[in-house]
Amino acid sequence: MENLKKHISMKSFFIFLTLLVVSVLAATCPLYLAPFTIISVTNVFIYVVITMSWALFSGPTRYISIATAAFFGMGIYTSALAGELIPFPLVVCLGGVVSFVLALLVGLSTLRLKGMYFTIFTFGLSELIRHAVLWWEVTKTGTVGRWVVSIDHTPVYYTMLIIFVVTLAVCYATGRSRYGLALKGIGQSEEAADHMGVNVTSVKIGVFALSAFFAGATGATMATRWTYIDPSIAFNPLFSFMPILMATFGGIASITGQIIGAVALTLLADLLLTEFPYYYMLIYGVILVIVILFLPGGIVGLGRSIKKL
Amino acid sequence: MRILEVTGIRKCFGGLAAVDGIDFHIDQGEVVGLIGPNGAGKTTLFNLISGAITPTSGIIKFKGENITGLKPNEICRQGVARTFQLVKLFGDMTVLENVLLSYLFRKKRCTRNEAIIRCQEMLDIVGLLGLEWIPAKELTIAKQKRLEMARALATMPELLLLDEVMAGLNPSEVTKAIETIKNIRARGITILMVEHVMKAIMEISDRVIVFHNGEKIAEGKPADVVANETVIQIYLGG
Amino acid sequence: MSFTFYLDVVIGGLILGGLYALTAVGLSLQYGVARVLNVSHGEFIMLGAFATYSLYTLFGISPLLSLVITGPLIFIIAFLIHRTMFQRIRRTSPSIAAFEGNSLLASFGLLFIIQNIALLTWGSDIKGYHYMAQSINVFGTSYALNRLIALALALSTGIAFYLFLIYTRLGKAIRAAAQDRDTAQLMGVNIHKVLGLCFGLGALMAAIAGSLISMMFEITPTIGLPYTIIAIIAVVLGGLGNILGSLIGGLILGLVGNVVMCFSPALSLVAYYLIFILLILLKPSGIMGK
Numbered sequence: 067m068e069n070l071k072k073h074i075s076m077k078s079f080f081i082f083l084t085l086l087v088v089s090v091l092a093a094t095c096p097l098y099l100a101p102f103t104i105i106s107v108t109n110v111f112i113y114v115v116i117t118m119s120w121a122l123f124s125g126p127t128r129y130i131s132i133a134t135a136a137f138f139g140m141g142i143y144t145s146a147l148a149g150e151l152i153p154f155p156l157v158v159c160l161g162g163v164v165s166f167v168l169a170l171l172v173g174l175s176t177l178r179l180k181g182m183y184f185t186i187f188t189f190g191l192s193e194l195i196r197h198a199v200l201w202w203e204v205t206k207t208g209t210v211g212r213w214v215v216s217i218d219h220t221p222v223y224y225t226m227l228i229i230f231v232v233t234l235a236v237c238y239a240t241g242r243s244r245y246g247l248a249l250k251g252i253g254q255s256e257e258a259a260d261h262m263g264v265n266v267t268s269v270k271i272g273v274f275a276l277s278a279f280f281a282g283a284t285g286a287t288m289a290t291r292w293t294y295i296d297p298s299i300a301f302n303p304l305f306s307f308m309p310i311l312m313a314t315f316g317g318i319a320s321i322t323g324q325i326i327g328a329v330a331l332t333l334l335a336d337l338l339l340t341e342f343p344y345y346y347m348l349i350y351g352v353i354l355v356i357v358i359l360f361l362p363g364g365i366v367g368l369g370r371s372i373k374k375l
Numbered sequence: 376m377r378i379l380e381v382t383g384i385r386k387c388f389g390g391l392a393a394v395d396g397i398d399f400h401i402d403q404g405e406v407v408g409l410i411g412p413n414g415a416g417k418t419t420l421f422n423l424i425s426g427a428i429t430p431t432s433g434i435i436k437f438k439g440e441n442i443t444g445l446k447p448n449e450i451c452r453q454g455v456a457r458t459f460q461l462v463k464l465f466g467d468m469t470v471l472e473n474v475l476l477s478y479l480f481r482k483k484r485c486t487r488n489e490a491i492i493r494c495q496e497m498l499d500i501v502g503l504l505g506l507e508w509i510p511a512k513e514l515t516i517a518k519q520k521r522l523e524m525a526r527a528l529a530t531m532p533e534l535l536l537l538d539e540v541m542a543g544l545n546p547s548e549v550t551k552a553i554e555t556i557k558n559i560r561a562r563g564i565t566i567l568m569v570e571h572v573m574k575a576i577m578e579i580s581d582r583v584i585v586f587h588n589g590e591k592i593a594e595g596k597p598a599d600v601v602a603n604e605t606v607i608q609i610y611l612g613g
Numbered sequence: 614m615s616f617t618f619y620l621d622v623v624i625g626g627l628i629l630g631g632l633y634a635l636t637a638v639g640l641s642l643q644y645g646v647a648r649v650l651n652v653s654h655g656e657f658i659m660l661g662a663f664a665t666y667s668l669y670t671l672f673g674i675s676p677l678l679s680l681v682i683t684g685p686l687i688f689i690i691a692f693l694i695h696r697t698m699f700q701r702i703r704r705t706s707p708s709i710a711a712f713e714g715n716s717l718l719a720s721f722g723l724l725f726i727i728q729n730i731a732l733l734t735w736g737s738d739i740k741g742y743h744y745m746a747q748s749i750n751v752f753g754t755s756y757a758l759n760r761l762i763a764l765a766l767a768l769s770t771g772i773a774f775y776l777f778l779i780y781t782r783l784g785k786a787i788r789a790a791a792q793d794r795d796t797a798q799l800m801g802v803n804i805h806k807v808l809g810l811c812f813g814l815g816a817l818m819a820a821i822a823g824s825l826i827s828m829m830f831e832i833t834p835t836i837g838l839p840y841t842i843i844a845i846i847a848v849v850l851g852g853l854g855n856i857l858g859s860l861i862g863g864l865i866l867g868l869v870g871n872v873v874m875c876f877s878p879a880l881s882l883v884a885y886y887l888i889f890i891l892l893i894l895l896k897p898s899g900i901m902g903k
Contacts, residue, residue: 130714132721175890179897182650182713186849187893189652190842194886201879244479247468251476254465261425263451263480263530303838307725310718344733351725358719359701 092227096220104223105291110332111226112284113312115233117328118321119280120309122237123273125318126249129181133172133188135305136195137165137278141285142214142292142300143199149215149290158225158286165282166275173271188306196301203297211296214289225287233280237321240273249273304347311354317366326365376438378403378534378565379424384433386419393419395589397433401534406556406566408576408597411586412609417569418460420586421536424567425457426450437534452481456532458523460539460569466512470503470522471495473511477529497525500562501555517548521555534565541572553578577601585609617754622871624751628760628829630867631767632822634860636840637847638774639818641859644848646791646811648709649699649716654844655837656727657816661687661823662832663735669742669827676744676828677762683824684817691816694723695809724837731834741831763825770821771860778856787811791856839882843870846889852899861900 096104116134124131141161148157172191176184203210240246248269251259260266289295308331316327331353338346361368379401386394394416401407409417422428424435426447435443442450456477465473474494482490498504501521506514511522520540527535537556541549553575560566560579570576576583576597583600585593587609593600600606636658643651661683668679699716706712745762748755778784789797790807798804822840826832844859847866851858866885873884892899 128710128714130717175893179893181710182853183849183893183897185714185717186650186845187889190845190886190889193838193842194882197879197882201877201883204879205877244476244483247472247476247479250468250472251465254467255463257427257447258459258463258465258526259476260447261427261451261457262477262526263448264476265446265448307721310721314718345729347725347732348729351722351729354722355698355719355726358715358722359698359705362705362715 096223101219105219106336108219108223108226108291109336110329111223111230112288113308113332114325114328115226115230115284116281116305117309117312117316117324118233118237119277121313121318121321121324122240123249123270123277124310125313125324126246126253127270127273128253129177129270129274130185130310131188131274131277132185132306132310133169133191133278134281134309135192135301135303136188137169137281138285138288138305139192139195139297139301140165140168141282141287142289142295143212144282145286145289146212146214146295154215154217154221154225154290158229158283161286162279162283165278165285169275169278170271173274177270177274178267192301192303192306196297199301200297211294214293214295216293217290219291222287222290226284229280229283229287234321236276236280241321245269245273307350307354311350311357313364315353315357315361315364317364319363320366323364323366330365376403377401377436378438379567380434380436380439381420381424382434382436384420384423384435385431386416386423386428387431392431392589394423394430397586397589397591399584399591399594401565401567403533403565404563405581406560406568406579408580408583409567409569409586410571410573410576410583410600414588415586416589417586418538419589421457421538421569424450425455425536451530451532454531454533455536456527456530456534457536458520458527458538458540460542462516462519462523464511464519464522464526467510469508470498470511470514471507473522473526474498474529477526481530494525494529497528500528500558501525502551517544517552520544521552524555524559528559528564532564534567535559537566537568537570539569539571541570541575544572549574573601621754622875623868624754624756624764626868626871627864628764628767628867629871630864631764631771632825632863633843633847633867633870634863635767635770635818635822635825636844637851637859637863638771638856639815639822640841640844641815641848641851641854641856642787642811642818643815645854645856646787646794647695647699647808647815648713649695649720649812650713650845651720651723651812651815652717652841652845653720653724653727653837654815654819655839655841656724656731657687657691657819657837658823658826658840659731659832659834659837660727661820662827662836663731663740663823663834664820665824665827666740666742666832667735669744676824677766680821680824683820687820688813688817692809692813695812698723699812700805700809724841728834728837735834737833737835739831739833742827744828757829759828763829766821766825770818774818783807783810791854842882843885846885849889849897850892850899852902855899855901858899858901 116138120131120134144161144164145157148160172187176187248259248264251264252266252270256266312327312331313324315331317323335346338349357364377400381397381399384394384397385392397420411417423430426445429444434441437453437455442453471494474497475490478490478494495504498507501524503518503521503525511519514522524540541552544552549572556566556579580597582595583597584591585600585606593603593606640651640654643649664683665676665679668674668682669676698719702715702719703712706715745758747758749758749761778788786802786807789800789802790804794804843866847862848859850862850865869884869888870881873881
């Protein structure tokens with residue numbers, strides 16, 4: 067027993083040390099890495115955050131949300147509209163809040179019903195908002211595109227780092243709490259969970275809105291690197307597709323899998339956009355189909371199967 | 376004390392009345408058996424009591440409080456728990472996690488360790504101690520039914536609705552299940568059980584209610600009900 | 614407003630509605646029977662449109678005739694996709710709900726695959742051609758002949774399909790499978806073949822619709838998504854799984870859409886979604902649903 071305790075505390079010590087080193091590196095890298103690398107790392111953070119936040123709700127509950135692009139786009143538009151009026155940190159929070167509210171509305175109307183209605187509704191949502199925003203911009207404000215207040219890559223990096231840490235903490239804490247069990251229970255048998263005292267409607271709507279918050283905040287942050295946006299850029303269906311692809315590829319059930327999937331495919335994206343810019347949609351689509359057909363547990367699942375051999 | 380009081384309960388699906396004007400009550404501490412042919416409305420009644428569906432008319436009172444039309448999780452918090460005829464376990468979660476979920480939503484403030492210990496007690500009552508880390512879907516059907524009981528117990532109910540927990544069990548499993556129900560009863564929990572396995576009904580019930588075509592047609596001590604002319608008719612005739 | 618104006622709106626609505634109904638019935642076959650909510654449905658519409666366009670502009674084959682080529686071709690492609698992809702997903706999914714989820718995601722992947730292939734083949738420019746664009750006088754207003762042909766073709770496809778469902782053996786098998794798959798299987802229906810055929814038929818309807826679209830409108834590889842969304846709304850409006858319901862749903866959306874387009878073309882999708890939201894809040898089971 068003493069040896070076991072010693073073994074566990076050695077392991078914890080090493081994990082702690084690794085995390086400390088990684089944190090210090092992450093916090094200081096703008097000082098010694100090239101701007102291009104910083105931007106790449108920021109990009110990785112963006113996809114890791116939207117993947118983790120998507121998987122927070124859609125992973126355990128099996129309510130597949132295809133609305134990430136809508137929340138991300140709302141964040142982008144918040145940045146465009148509010149960027150000159152309020153300081154950047156507030157813009158980011160506001161972007162999150164706007165998406166949170168939108169998700170509440172969507173959840174209140176569709177999460178009382180079967181999962182398919184929810185998925186169908188979220189599928190067209192970003193397209194709907196794109197049309198609505200386009201109509202509004204064309205008829206009421208006269209402009210289609212907008213300029214976004216540009217923020218330097220270093221503050222953007224730190225913002226994304228903070229969002230990443232917060233998202234990671236929230237996802238981890240939720241997973242370990244009774245709400246983590248509740249979300250899984252809802253995915254396994256919603257009726258049973260309801261009967262065991264879980265207010266399934268509140269939990270679903272609440273966690274869905276929470277996941278949207280992070281997507282919105284990320285969108286608000288990312289917009290500042292684009293400087294010019296219009297409805298087609300902001301509400302690109304690809305942003306709904308990517309978190310699903312990345313989580314499924316890495317392993318939807320664990321945070322580690324989600325992060326691995328996001329990191330791997332973002333790095334792949336960098337490669338594809340330079341070497342095969344006309345094929346990236348095709349390749350992503352093929353990867354998703356292959357994973358669904360042959361690798362239901364994703365990379366993490368594959369790793370576990372190999373370990374068992 | 377009347378722990379459950381059902382008055383004038385009707386439930387219609389389209390033109391068909393699955394439950395048609397039922398009145399009965401259950402006293403605290405009783406074990407009441409509910410029998411009747413298939414399609415008599417027994418599971419529908421359970422669904423009405425647990426809140427899964429709302430009655431077309433009628434009132435359900437639990438401990439004097441009107442619980443008609445409340446949502447299942449609200450009714451659970453009041454102290455009513457149930458198992459399901461077709462087992463609805465959280466299959467990919469472990470045996471322990473299945474019980475833990477119910478317990479943690481009942482006792483919101485406690486440490487993980489305390490919760491695990493209490494849940495293991497529940498598993499002990501149903502005879503599943505030692506299987507904590509196995510995914511629920513890998514259990515045999517008999518053990519799955521007992522896990523459903525443990526999961527329901529973890530919500531600290533005062534009234535437990537058991538829906539055909541003996542279905543599909545072999546004789547030794549039936550004996551084990553009867554033992555488990557006696558354990559539950561010994562803890563002061565009132566039980567309403569739907570059953571086809573007459574051995575269990577005769578052995579455990581204080582009272583038996585008989586349903587047929589959505590109506591209550593007999594009620595009384597097990598021996599009396601079983602000797603009742605009408606009851607014999609509906610089971611052997613028609 | 615004159616009578617001809619209202620007639621104009623109604624006939625225009627029927628043309629659009631016929632188109633939507635065609636796509637909706639196709640999607641409904643895929644979801645109602647094969648239980649695949651094919652979000653790449655619009656991409657098959659787009660493929661039908663581009664195939665027709667290419668056959669007309671490269672080889673001069675009339676769009677009505679080219680259906681003889683494009684129809685079966687897309688049918689076979691879809692049938693094979695079902696046999697390979699969706700059959701496997703069915704085998705590896707632990708439950709119906711898991712299957713629906715996985716096949717939806719797989720079709721999402723398919724969406725990107727097909728769209729990218731189209732972009733590579735035809736480029737992203739707007740394409741169009743003129744076919745039977747001359748005006749015909751009907752009840753006092755004039756319509757482009759191709760639109761009237763589109764309406765006629767949509768109607769005849771609908772009637773032909775209806776007759777197929779009622780009178781042929783295969784049609785009856787499909788109706789049986791749509792109502793109760795297990796019993797149908799017990800009755801001797803080769804369920805795997807029927808599922809694949811329904812998926813293929815759904816894509817065939819999409820291809821026909823695409824062909825009609827290419828006659829009336831300009832096309833790009835990105836036109837698919839809005840049509841998918843409209844088809845989905847029509848299917849939900851009619852009642853998930855109800856084939857006749859989706860036809861009615863499509864017609865209603867077409868009429869509503871045409872009315873909205875009189876005021877503001879850009880708001881038609883918004884109008885459809887408002888209907889969708891109302892539906893979900895008030896009667897999610899749809900018009901023909903239980």
